[in-house]
Amino acid sequence: MPFQIAKTIASSTLLECLRPQCLSCQSTMTKLGSICERCQEQLIPSPNRCLFCDLPLTTARVCIVCRSKRAPIDQFQSAFLYREPLPSLINLWKFQNRPDLTHLIASLAANSLQTLLLQNDVVVPMPTHWRRQIWRGFDHIWLLSNALCNQLQRTPPIPILKQIKWRPQQSKISRSLRQRNGHIFEARRSISNQTVVLIDDIATTGETARAAAHAIKEAGARSVALVAITSA
Ligand SMILES: [Zn+2]
Numbered sequence: 036m037p038f039q040i041a042k043t044i045a046s047s048t049l050l051e052c053l054r055p056q057c058l059s060c061q062s063t064m065t066k067l068g069s070i071c072e073r074c075q076e077q078l079i080p081s082p083n084r085c086l087f088c089d090l091p092l093t094t095a096r097v098c099i100v101c102r103s104k105r106a107p108i109d110q111f112q113s114a115f116l117y118r119e120p121l122p123s124l125i126n127l128w129k130f131q132n133r134p135d136l137t138h139l140i141a142s143l144a145a146n147s148l149q150t151l152l153l154q155n156d157v158v159v160p161m162p163t164h165w166r167r168q169i170w171r172g173f174d175h176i177w178l179l180s181n182a183l184c185n186q187l188q189r190t191p192p193i194p195i196l197k198q199i200k201w202r203p204q205q206s207k208i209s210r211s212l213r214q215r216n217g218h219i220f221e222a223r224r225s226i227s228n229q230t231v232v233l234i235d236d237i238a239t240t241g242e243t244a245r246a247a248a249h250a251i252k253e254a255g256a257r258s259v260a261l262v263a264i265t266s267a
């Protein structure tokens with residue numbers, strides 16, 4: 036673990052030890068590195084909906100119309116709506132050097148995501164470009180994927196996908212630009228005839244997921260599901 040991250044964790048953990056607080060509303064707690072019961076109750080489970088057109092659905096699938104347009108994603112499930120306390124928690128985890136929050140985030144989402152995570156053959160983390168990993172100091176999706184597999188007692192994730200092209204952060208660019216992202220992922224090896232579930236933190240754009248799923252299907256996968264902590 037890089038020194039800077041270890042230092043940040045050590046200092047934040049020391050502060051929390053002295054005066055444990057809810058990571059979202061800062062109310063006093065007895066437990067370290069968690070969110071209070073009131074904040075947990077504010078997490079709203081995501082209803083089943085199509086990733087591409089938002090159509091409400093009865094199961095965690097992509098709608099028939101979007102699938103007929105050859106969207107390479109067959110199933111989709113996000114755990115929670117993008118409402119507080121989730122954005123604060125994810126911001127702390129990803130942008131303020133708190134890889135120690137991975138376990139908490141995985142434990143909040145594991146129950147909602149377990150069906151798709153357990154029924155597919157291979158778990159594949161959505162790759163993070165090496166430049167972003169260096170900047171952040173850790174690969175949060177890799178940690179999350181391992182934590183989810185560990186909590187659900189299934190085989191560990193396999194980093195099959197590689198991001199071959201640098202892109203700006205997807206939430207900061209227009210939809211038309213995202214659609215021109217093109218060929219950004221590559222599979223490192225064949226996964227013929229297996230079913231794959233991709234893990235992401237925030238499914239912000241169907242286009243990124245579509246590009247990743249396309250690379251996985253080109254490597255031979257029979258089907259591709261996507262799970263995310265939240266979708267925005
Ligand atoms: Zn709270």
Ligand SMILES: [Zn+2]
Nearest residue numbers: 085088098101
């Ligand atoms: Zn649809």
